[in-house]
Amino acid sequence: MITTLRATPFRLATASKAISISTFCFPLHRRYHSYQHPPPTSPFTPAESAILSAALRHVPLHGFSTVALSLGARDVGYLDVSVNLIPRGVFDLVKYHLVTERLRLKISVDFRRLEQSDGAENLSVPAKIRVLCVERLKANLPIIHRWQEALGVMSLAENIPASVSELAKLSDEMWFLAGCDSHDMDWYTKRAALSGIYASTELFMTQDTSADFRDTWKFLDRRFSDVKSIENITSNIATWVDFTAHAFSNVLQSKNVRFRL
Amino acid sequence: MANRFLYTSSHSLLRSQLQPLASSALSHRCRGLNSAAAASSGISDTKAASSRPLTTREREFLERAIRVNQAGELGANLIYEGQYAVFKSDPRLRPLIRHMWDQEVHHLDTFNKLIAKHRIRPTAMRPLWNIAGYALGVGTALLGEKAAMACTEAVETEIGGHYNDQIRALLDMLKDDKELLKSGELRELIDTIRKFRDEELEHLDTAVEHDAKGADGYVILSTVIRGGCKAAIWISSRV
Ligand SMILES: [Fe+2]
Numbered sequence: 125m126i127t128t129l130r131a132t133p134f135r136l137a138t139a140s141k142a143i144s145i146s147t148f149c150f151p152l153h154r155r156y157h158s159y160q161h162p163p164p165t166s167p168f169t170p171a172e173s174a175i176l177s178a179a180l181r182h183v184p185l186h187g188f189s190t191v192a193l194s195l196g197a198r199d200v201g202y203l204d205v206s207v208n209l210i211p212r213g214v215f216d217l218v219k220y221h222l223v224t225e226r227l228r229l230k231i232s233v234d235f236r237r238l239e240q241s242d243g244a245e246n247l248s249v250p251a252k253i254r255v256l257c258v259e260r261l262k263a264n265l266p267i268i269h270r271w272q273e274a275l276g277v278m279s280l281a282e283n284i285p286a287s288v289s290e291l292a293k294l295s296d297e298m299w300f301l302a303g304c305d306s307h308d309m310d311w312y313t314k315r316a317a318l319s320g321i322y323a324s325t326e327l328f329m330t331q332d333t334s335a336d337f338r339d340t341w342k343f344l345d346r347r348f349s350d351v352k353s354i355e356n357i358t359s360n361i362a363t364w365v366d367f368t369a370h371a372f373s374n375v376l377q378s379k380n381v382r383f384r385l
Numbered sequence: 386m387a388n389r390f391l392y393t394s395s396h397s398l399l400r401s402q403l404q405p406l407a408s409s410a411l412s413h414r415c416r417g418l419n420s421a422a423a424a425s426s427g428i429s430d431t432k433a434a435s436s437r438p439l440t441t442r443e444r445e446f447l448e449r450a451i452r453v454n455q456a457g458e459l460g461a462n463l464i465y466e467g468q469y470a471v472f473k474s475d476p477r478l479r480p481l482i483r484h485m486w487d488q489e490v491h492h493l494d495t496f497n498k499l500i501a502k503h504r505i506r507p508t509a510m511r512p513l514w515n516i517a518g519y520a521l522g523v524g525t526a527l528l529g530e531k532a533a534m535a536c537t538e539a540v541e542t543e544i545g546g547h548y549n550d551q552i553r554a555l556l557d558m559l560k561d562d563k564e565l566l567k568s569g570e571l572r573e574l575i576d577t578i579r580k581f582r583d584e585e586l587e588h589l590d591t592a593v594e595h596d597a598k599g600a601d602g603y604v605i606l607s608t609v610i611r612g613g614c615k616a617a618i619w620i621s622s623r624v
């Protein structure tokens with residue numbers, strides 16, 4: 125089950141692979157983001173949100189389970205049976221955690237305020253990505269001993285598309301918050317690489333017994349150095365295109381066509 | 386001959402469609418320049434309060450529109466780059482192509498920034514457009530000046546028409562929102578597209594002045610290229 129998540133991470137060094145995974149790994153419906161018009165409303169109805177957020181508080185004790193769901197429903201004044209209102213049951217509980225923690229990032233990590241208050245130099249984009257990863261991973265702390273259950277639910281066949289898409293959205297969110305302005309194939313490479321790094325570190329964290337998760341942060345840093353200089357991942361494709369263009373002009377020249385690149 | 390006539394008439398039909406919009410674009414020219422400047426400042430915080438939320442369909446339309454425009458401008462850049470590589474030793478054509486290319490560079494730059502700003506996934510077909518655009522530019526230029534101009538004419542006709550469709554759709558989207566028509570993100574987008582549309586039409590005029598239609602096999606060349614553009618637009622808006 126977990127192997128599906130583990131399979132993605134490390135072998136993403138080549139952009140070509142990244143592209144083949146892209147078909148389901150990127151937020152394909154990354155719809156227009158407006159600064160003027162209010163964002164679309166939450167994917168959860170108010171009733172769902174109330175039940176799921178209350179249920180999350182029972183996860184440390186009862187795990188990602190229908191018990192937690194029922195207790196949550198009871199907390200906010202619904203009958204146990206109203207758990208049937210939650211269309212995908214326990215998976216929705218997992219998804220609620222994923223969605224709320226993703227959306228919380230932009231509030232909890234405000235780089236502009238951070239940089240002003242510290243008087244620090246502007247952080248580089250990779251440094252910001254690291255801050256965001258750590259922040260997001262720390263949001264799993266209260267439920268970390270239960271997170272393998274969540275990973276199990278996420279890797280059930282019917283939940284994989286939604287889980288992968290949520291991972292892609294997280295990666296996209298982090299690059300956006302870090303101020304990345306990629307608009308070419310780098311856009312894909314960066315998102316694929318970060319999805320892999322994040323998913324593998326999150327998995328590692330569930331097995332980490334070191335004090336203050338020191339090993340997890342080390343693991344994270346090793347993943348970042350694996351993907352050498354994450355900001356400047358030179359897409360193999362760009363190089364390939366350049367090569368092709370030059371090869372093309374060489375062919376023309378060898379055919380005695382008067383032409384220079 | 387009959388075919389040729391058909392082409393000229395469809396061409397003038399497009400022009401007449403463009404005329405009323407082109408003239409209204411003039412009155413917006415100043416604002417268009419300002420908005421392009423605003424757009425090129427990258428990620429800005431334009432937060433005018435209390436606009437209506439955009440519907441899913443509208444956000445999808447905007448997503449596709451900006452993606453396909455970026456891809457189109459990328460293609461245009463590569464075509465002119467290819468033509469320039471062939472004609473750069475020609476003192477007459479060099480500045481002409483350089484001028485059009487420079488304008489395309491600005492167009493592409495603007496849409497690159499809009500892609501990042503509005504969090505739109507760029508086209509995944511970029512490697513393909515890189516090769517196709519460049520090959521089209523070099524290929525037609527090697528056939529001679531008139532063929533290169535026929536290529537420009539075909540491409541700019543498609544892009545001009547495509548931009549007009551977008552302007553119409555955007556105006557239609559905002560027809561009940563007086564405030565949004567006056568100012569804001571979408572108004573700026575309309576102005577940007579209008580300004581670019583006008584420049585594409587200048588390129589079209591340049592190509593026609595340089596006897597694009599006198600190219601050998603003009604009808605075939607034009608038909609093939611315009612068909613290719615239509616396919617590229619269809620694919621880029623989606624993939
Ligand atoms: Fe253009």
Ligand SMILES: [Fe+2]
Pocket residue numbers: 461489541584585588
């Ligand atoms: Fe143009």
